[in-house]
Amino acid sequence: MRFPLDRFRTVLAMARPSFYASDMSSDSAPAPQQPDLAAAPPGLAALFLAFAGMSLAGFGGVLVFARRAIVEQHRWMTADEFNETFALCHFLPGPNIVNLSMVFGSRLRGIAGGVAAFAGLLLPPTLIMMVLAIAYAHFGDLEVLRRILAGISCAAIGLLIAVVLRMMTPLLKRTDPLPVFLMLGVFLTVGVLRLPLQAVLLVAIPVSVGVTYFLRRKVAA
Amino acid sequence: MNGQSSIWSLISTFGLMSLFAVGGAAAAVPEMHRIAVEVNHWMTDRQFTDAYAIAQLSPGPNVLIVTLIGYAVAGIPGALAATLAMCLPTALLAYYVSRLLNRPRESRWPGVIQAALVPLSIGLMAASALILAQSAERTIAALLLTTMVAVIASISRINPLWLLLAGGLLGFAGIV
Numbered sequence: 001m002r003f004p005l006d007r008f009r010t011v012l013a014m015a016r017p018s019f020y021a022s023d024m025s026s027d028s029a030p031a032p033q034q035p036d037l038a039a040a041p042p043g044l045a046a047l048f049l050a051f052a053g054m055s056l057a058g059f060g061g062v063l064v065f066a067r068r069a070i071v072e073q074h075r076w077m078t079a080d081e082f083n084e085t086f087a088l089c090h091f092l093p094g095p096n097i098v099n100l101s102m103v104f105g106s107r108l109r110g111i112a113g114g115v116a117a118f119a120g121l122l123l124p125p126t127l128i129m130m131v132l133a134i135a136y137a138h139f140g141d142l143e144v145l146r147r148i149l150a151g152i153s154c155a156a157i158g159l160l161i162a163v164v165l166r167m168m169t170p171l172l173k174r175t176d177p178l179p180v181f182l183m184l185g186v187f188l189t190v191g192v193l194r195l196p197l198q199a200v201l202l203v204a205i206p207v208s209v210g211v212t213y214f215l216r217r218k219v220a221a
Numbered sequence: 222m223n224g225q226s227s228i229w230s231l232i233s234t235f236g237l238m239s240l241f242a243v244g245g246a247a248a249a250v251p252e253m254h255r256i257a258v259e260v261n262h263w264m265t266d267r268q269f270t271d272a273y274a275i276a277q278l279s280p281g282p283n284v285l286i287v288t289l290i291g292y293a294v295a296g297i298p299g300a301l302a303a304t305l306a307m308c309l310p311t312a313l314l315a316y317y318v319s320r321l322l323n324r325p326r327e328s329r330w331p332g333v334i335q336a337a338l339v340p341l342s343i344g345l346m347a348a349s350a351l352i353l354a355q356s357a358e359r360t361i362a363a364l365l366l367t368t369m370v371a372v373i374a375s376i377s378r379i380n381p382l383w384l385l386l387a388g389g390l391l392g393f394a395g396i397v
Contacts, residue, residue, distance in 0.1 A: 056280045059382045088319055091335040094239045094311020095246050095284035102312035103319040114316055122308060125281020126288055130300050132275050133292035140271065144393065151366065151392020153274040153357045155385045158370025160247060160350045165375050167343045179340040186341050190251045191348025194259065197241050197252035204341050205243070212337040 041108045042076065044116040050074060051101050051120030062097045062121070076108065098122065178211050227295045228302045230261075235287055235306040242311070244342020246284035250349035253290065254356070263294045266356035273353055278385050284308065362397050 042050070054065040063086075070076050077085070085107070089099035098121060105117030139145055171179055186204055189195045234256055242249040250273065257263045264272070272293075276286035284307060291303025322331070357363065370384050391397050 055282065058282070059278070059280050059380075061381075062282050085319075087335060088322065088331065089315055091331050091338060092311065092315050092318060093242050094315070095242065095282055095308060097282050098284065098308045098312050099315035102316050106316050107319070111316070114312075118308070118312055121282065122285075122304065125279060125285055126300070126304050128279055128281070129276070129285045129288040130292060130297060132279060133289050133300060136271065136275065136289070137292070140268070147392040147395060147397065148389045149271045149274050149392065150358045150363065151388040151390070151397045152278055152385050153270045153353070153388075154363045154366040154392075154397060155370045155388025156274050156277040157350055157353045157357060158367040158388075159277070159374050159381050159384060160346065160353070161367070161371040162374035163247070164343060164347045164350055165371070167339075167346070171340060171343065183340040183344040183347075186344030187347045187351075190345060191351040194251070194255055194352075196255065197238070197249070197345075201241050201243065201341070205337070208337040208341055209334055212333050216333065216336075 042074070044109060044112060047105050047109065047113055047116040048120035051117045052124050055121045055125050066097060066100065070104065176215055182208050182211070228298055231291050231294055231299055231303045232306040235303050236310050239307045239311045243338050244345055246282065246286070247349050248342045248345035251345065251352050253286065254352050257290050263290065268293065270353055270357045358397065366391060366397055
């Protein structure tokens with residue numbers, strides 16, 4: 001009975017300092033006012049630490065913290081440059097924020113900078129995740145932990161539904177129905193029929209690119 | 222499956238999957254579930270939803286659910302192999318593409334492709350939500366909690382971490 005409660009408290013304790021620390025650091029960011037950081041690119045250790053920091057602060061997604069650290073706190077990029085870099089990473093496959101760390105680090109310090117940012121982003125949370133995996137393997141069947149995880153799962157699924165609803169709104173407001181049909185098609189084939197992702201995307205991506213290109217040309221004409 | 226071959230199978234599975242992971246980690250959840258639960262029986266439905274919940278609650282990129290899947294298959298080497306296989310190939314691809322397109326705005330193709338991927342990744346994320354909801358507890362209370370969180374997160378800007386912790390507290394209290 002006692003252990004999972006303690007673990008729950010540790011999770012809370014882990015959550016708090018990083019949260020407040022990241023809030024404070026962004027509040028106090030203007031105070032040091034370093035002169036033109038763009039002239040002197042940060043070192044590899046600084047890149048590693050910066051990405052480790054935003055990764056550990058990023059509960060439920062790192063992007064917000066990455067933008068805050070890169071654009072506002074360290075001023076390594078302007079907001080436009082950040083959007084441009086993120087857009088590139090968003091249209092490529094793979095976890096966007098991981099792609100961003102590699103592209104961003106390499107723009108500042110070459111491939112070594114890319115690797116430093118990539119390692120900073122992934123190493124600390126992977127270690128935490130392995131500790132949690134070991135704990136789950138040992139205690140995952142405890143009744144009280146089962147109940148806690150069941151509750152967290154429900155909340156996590158609710159959050160995902162909210163994200164989907166938010167992203168869907170602009171799509172539904174537009175007049176052309178084709179993107180909505182594509183969205184429904186992917187949902188049905190992958191979610192209900194459980195077809196392999198590769199098979200679905202090998203059809204859906206060319207169709208969607210063709211439709212988008214055609215619609216844009218129609219708007220332009 | 223022995224250790225060596227299960228690690229290779231993790232590397233090839235997630236390496237290939239990452240190349241098709243458009244729209245980030247949440248969009249890849251259906252494929253992860255299909256491979257880990259339905260095809261290979263690496264995990265049960267319940268273990269998979271637990272892994273998703275743990276990955277959401279922990280700091281860092283959400284893609285790290287693969288660390289938990291890898292650990293379930295082959296311990297710590299499996300966790301490291303799955304994480305690197307899911308993250309490194311596409312990061313290197315992004316590096317080379319970013320060097321090719323120094324100014325992404327100059328070409329209109331990235332814009333077209335990006336716009337074309339939006340409906341697909343929303344469809345995939347909706348599929349993730351459906352599959353996770355089907356694998357999770359299916360009591361009335363659980364359904365109510367999921368709906369409540371979805372509504373609250375849709376209409377307010379509350380930090381998601383508090384909703385996850387509230388879900389954990391309700392579970393601890395035995396309400397869900």
